[in-house]
Amino acid sequence: MPEVLYRRLDELSDAEVYEAYEPPEPDWLRVNFVASADGAATLGGLSGPLSGAADKRVFKALRARCDVLVAGSGTVLAERYRELRLSRERVRWRLERGLPEVPVMAVLSRSAGLDPDAPLFTEAPRRPIVICSGASSEDQMASLREVADVIAVGAGAIDYRAALAALRERGLRQVLCEGGPTVLGHLIAEDMVDELDVTVSPMLVGAGPIRIAEGPASEAARRMRLHHVFEAEGNLILRYLRGSSND
Numbered sequence: 313m314p315e316v317l318y319r320r321l322d323e324l325s326d327a328e329v330y331e332a333y334e335p336p337e338p339d340w341l342r343v344n345f346v347a348s349a350d351g352a353a354t355l356g357g358l359s360g361p362l363s364g365a366a367d368k369r370v371f372k373a374l375r376a377r378c379d380v381l382v383a384g385s386g387t388v389l390a391e392r393y394r395e396l397r398l399s400r401e402r403v404r405w406r407l408e409r410g411l412p413e414v415p416v417m418a419v420l421s422r423s424a425g426l427d428p429d430a431p432l433f434t435e436a437p438r439r440p441i442v443i444c445s446g447a448s449s450e451d452q453m454a455s456l457r458e459v460a461d462v463i464a465v466g467a468g469a470i471d472y473r474a475a476l477a478a479l480r481e482r483g484l485r486q487v488l489c490e491g492g493p494t495v496l497g498h499l500i501a502e503d504m505v506d507e508l509d510v511t512v513s514p515m516l517v518g519a520g521p522i523r524i525a526e527g528p529a530s531e532a533a534r535r536m537r538l539h540h541v542f543e544a545e546g547n548l549i550l551r552y553l554r555g556s557s558n559d
């Protein structure tokens with residue numbers, strides 16, 4: 313078993329944080345979440361109150377590392393996602409590695425029920441992608457095609473495997489998914505998660521809020537391998553990787 317790395321986050325340089333999240337393979341799907349110590353994914357309907365400076369630091373480093381940032385429509389609306397922008401330092405980090413200035417933003421919506429006039433589309437520095445099911449309304453897809461590439465996969469529901477294949481065909485191989493729980497539920501059910509990055513926030517939220525994975529019950533429970541634990545102000549910042557058959 314490879315050793316688990318335990319560190320205090322504030323002792324790590326930005327370069328060390330980037331290094332700690334080096335993807336093991338060129339095609340990689342990582343998901344990033346924050347949860348309370350008692351397992352809630354939201355407080356007051358949002359993830360923000362569970363997060364803090366330490367979680368945000370890793371969140372931003374992960375954004376800087378990916379080719380495409382994927383989020384579900386529920387998350388984009390609740391968390392008021394805008395166009396994807398990175399700080400000057402993070403843009404420089406990407407350019408030094410031959411990457412485009414910013415990742416592509418992709419929104420998952422089964423119905424393609426998204427507003428094409430939203431800043432996420434109109435202000436985007438790179439043309440975004442909408443991933444929807446083939447059952448989405450033609451009119452809705454046509455209006456989104458004005459501002460985004462539309463990938464329609466699956467009849468009725470989104471075909472997540474076909475969606476990932478379509479992203480890879482476009483050269484978008486390092487995928488960061490920021491949720492939400494419905495999307496993660498589907499990704500786990502399809503056994504597609506290569507990495508789960510989760511910050512456990514030192515809060516008790518109590519009963520009520522959703523977990524980080526929601527939707528239909530899944531039979532795809534799988535063991536993950538803990539890669540590292542960073543501690544910061546009582547938060548545990550955990551990186552779990554898909555285990556190999558030898559683990």
Ligand SMILES: NC(=O)c1ccc[n+]([C@@H]2O[C@H](COP(=O)([O-])OP(=O)(O)OC[C@H]3O[C@@H](n4cnc5c(N)ncnc54)[C@H](OP(=O)(O)O)[C@@H]3O)[C@@H](O)[C@H]2O)c1
Nearest residue numbers: 345346353359384385386387421422423491492493494495
């Ligand atoms: N703790 C965290 O780190 C974290 C991270 C992200 C989000 N969140 C929180 O999670 C919440 C949003 O998550 P979410 O799970 O509602 O949305 P989501 O996973 O972001 O997106 C929902 C996706 O599932 C589809 N969908 C909706 N209902 C469905 C159903 N019954 N069966 C199959 N697909 C369905 C939607 O399509 P349509 O567009 O057609 O509806 C959309 O594609 C917000 O409160 C947000 O703050 C927390």
